[in-house]
Amino acid sequence: MKPFEYVNPKDIKSVPKILAEAERALLFAGGTDALARMKEGIDRPDVVVNLKKLTDLAFIKSDRKGLRIGAGALLADIIASKDAQACPGFVEAVKSVGTIQLRNMGTLGGNLCQRPRCWYYRSARFDCLRKGGDTCFAIYGDNKYHCIIGGDPCYIVYPSDIAPMLIALRAEIEVVGLKGKRRVKADDFWVLPAQDPYKENILQNDELVTQVFIPASARALKSHYVKFRERDSFDFAMVSVAVAARLDGERLTDVRIAYGGVAPKPWRAVKAERALEGQVATEERVLAAAATEFANAEPLEQNEYKVILAKNLLKRALRELVAA
Amino acid sequence: MSEQQKPGLSRRGFLKGVGGGVVGVTVLPSLRTATARYGTSVGPGAARITLTVNGEKKMIEVDPRTTLLDALRDQLGLTGSKRVCNKGQCGACTVILNGRSVLACSMLAIDADGATVETIEGLAKGDELHPVQRAFIKDDALQCGFCTPGFIMSSVLLLRQNPSPTLDEIKYAVSGNLCRCGTYPHVFKAVDEAAKAMKKGG
Numbered sequence: 001m002k003p004f005e006y007v008n009p010k011d012i013k014s015v016p017k018i019l020a021e022a023e024r025a026l027l028f029a030g031g032t033d034a035l036a037r038m039k040e041g042i043d044r045p046d047v048v049v050n051l052k053k054l055t056d057l058a059f060i061k062s063d064r065k066g067l068r069i070g071a072g073a074l075l076a077d078i079i080a081s082k083d084a085q086a087c088p089g090f091v092e093a094v095k096s097v098g099t100i101q102l103r104n105m106g107t108l109g110g111n112l113c114q115r116p117r118c119w120y121y122r123s124a125r126f127d128c129l130r131k132g133g134d135t136c137f138a139i140y141g142d143n144k145y146h147c148i149i150g151g152d153p154c155y156i157v158y159p160s161d162i163a164p165m166l167i168a169l170r171a172e173i174e175v176v177g178l179k180g181k182r183r184v185k186a187d188d189f190w191v192l193p194a195q196d197p198y199k200e201n202i203l204q205n206d207e208l209v210t211q212v213f214i215p216a217s218a219r220a221l222k223s224h225y226v227k228f229r230e231r232d233s234f235d236f237a238m239v240s241v242a243v244a245a246r247l248d249g250e251r252l253t254d255v256r257i258a259y260g261g262v263a264p265k266p267w268r269a270v271k272a273e274r275a276l277e278g279q280v281a282t283e284e285r286v287l288a289a290a291a292t293e294f295a296n297a298e299p300l301e302q303n304e305y306k307v308i309l310a311k312n313l314l315k316r317a318l319r320e321l322v323a324a
Numbered sequence: 325m326s327e328q329q330k331p332g333l334s335r336r337g338f339l340k341g342v343g344g345g346v347v348g349v350t351v352l353p354s355l356r357t358a359t360a361r362y363g364t365s366v367g368p369g370a371a372r373i374t375l376t377v378n379g380e381k382k383m384i385e386v387d388p389r390t391t392l393l394d395a396l397r398d399q400l401g402l403t404g405s406k407r408v409c410n411k412g413q414c415g416a417c418t419v420i421l422n423g424r425s426v427l428a429c430s431m432l433a434i435d436a437d438g439a440t441v442e443t444i445e446g447l448a449k450g451d452e453l454h455p456v457q458r459a460f461i462k463d464d465a466l467q468c469g470f471c472t473p474g475f476i477m478s479s480v481l482l483l484r485q486n487p488s489p490t491l492d493e494i495k496y497a498v499s500g501n502l503c504r505c506g507t508y509p510h511v512f513k514a515v516d517e518a519a520k521a522m523k524k525g526g
Contacts, residue, residue, distance in 0.1 A: 003368035006388040006434060014362035032430045035391070036411045047365075048388070052435065076424070099500025100478070102412060104424040105431060233499040 071109025089223025093165035116156035150263035154193035164258035177207035190265035378446025393428035404444035415501035418474035459518035467505035
């Protein structure tokens with residue numbers, strides 16, 4: 001690992017200034033992902049900006065407007081907080097992240113800004129497209145865990161479990177930079193490689209995520225997160241799906257569906273939402289809606305199973321949502 | 325020939341030497357000036373930290389790059405916590421930091437400054453093993469043993485928080501620890517028996 005200076009900024013607004021002035025700075029909160037990348041040498045910062053001592057980032061608050069959670073809140077503290085229980089699907093998603101130990105270390109902001117897990121990206125031996133090279137090695141390589149939609153020209157999947165649920169719950173993400181604060185819809189926070197193959201979200205170099213806001217209207221929604229993984233104790237999602245809707249008798253309204261594990265960003269399933277809005281979620285209708293969503297999917301050699309999995313997980317998620 | 329017979333050439337001694345050699349190598353004065361206005365900083369050279377490890381206060385100098393695991397193993401000689409995957413995917417380095425289980429490989433030692441750390445070495449009282457350690461031995465809850473310190477730390481923390489866990493609660497408590505030998509059923513049994521023994525005051 002390259003030597004670095006470890007900086008404890010005096011307040012949140014100092015962070016963008018450090019990011020702007022240092023040549024290669026890296027934000028560091030729980031550090032579970034950042035440290036692994038530094039060990040591998042795929043991140044080689046001169047300045048590591050420690051966010052853990054900024055206590056204004058580590059809060060969980062609830063009021064009439066909704067639930068606000070600081071980017072520095074530990075995942076374990078979110079799971080234990082009474083305020084978060086008003087959004088059961090959100091708590092399910094947070095619980096499904098990593099392990100007990102990782103949730104004791106990892107933060108909400110870190111989960112939302114973690115880098116992809118693609119093994120070509122993670123290995124310093126592959127000068128892959130996302131790291132500035134010419135080739136996405138997943139296209140003809142081992143691509144069992146890669147994306148089935150939205151891939152061109154880089155075929156990662158975005159690994160966060162919390163991100164799809166924030167989209168389903170119409171959450172907003174607050175970002176602070178040199179120019180001040182801005183709030184971005186979770187739906188607009190992550191980007192596809194066609195827009196920017198080198199980063200996964202809209203953050204500028206001087207910006208950091210400071211908090212997440214889940215509006216009070218989300219409390220009136222039923223929400224549920226279903227994650228399919230190869231190893232049940234802990235793993236990244238092969239495919240996961242976050243669903244949120246209001247139940248009007250048996251009919252679903254205000255349906256929102258977002259997938260993890262299928263695309264380079266948390267994938268909002270707009271076509272499936274439209275097909276299900278105002279409908280009773282019968283098995284046939286849900287499978288047809290998912291089929292519409294993934295009609296344009298372009299699976300790679302080893303991951304066609306994800307198309308089938310994505311359809312069946314939506315069926316399961318909505319069945320459990322209605323029954324809950 | 326055993327390690328002890330070759331002073332200066334032992335694997336552990338060599339690693340310690342390398343670890344010490346990287347301290348304080350580079351200075352980046354321009355950055356230091358810039359960031360000083362916005363907060364405080366340490367490194368790239370060594371920083372002094374204080375830890376309470378298994379009840380004893382320890383002061384050490386660490387390069388900011390040093391993980392808590394490497395500081396425990398290479399600087400404090402506490403080699404019970406294991407360095408297996410070194411990327412937060414196996415749980416063999418699990419220690420208890422300020423009452424929570426964490427992965428010592430995945431955090432910086434400087435972030436543990438001022439913290440209370442409990443490792444496998446602190447469990448026994450003199451020659452008397454902790455009930456969880458005794459149960460692991462009795463129930464043969466290990467094969468190669470590399471994952472064992474991590475499993476035991478997760479189990480000890482569980483029983484501290486929940487003295488009468490169900491089987492599902494035991495499985496959940498150790499779900500962040502991998503055993504590639506696959507000794508899980510014996511681990512579950514050992515934790516269950518340790519819980520019962522501890523309730524009896526054993």
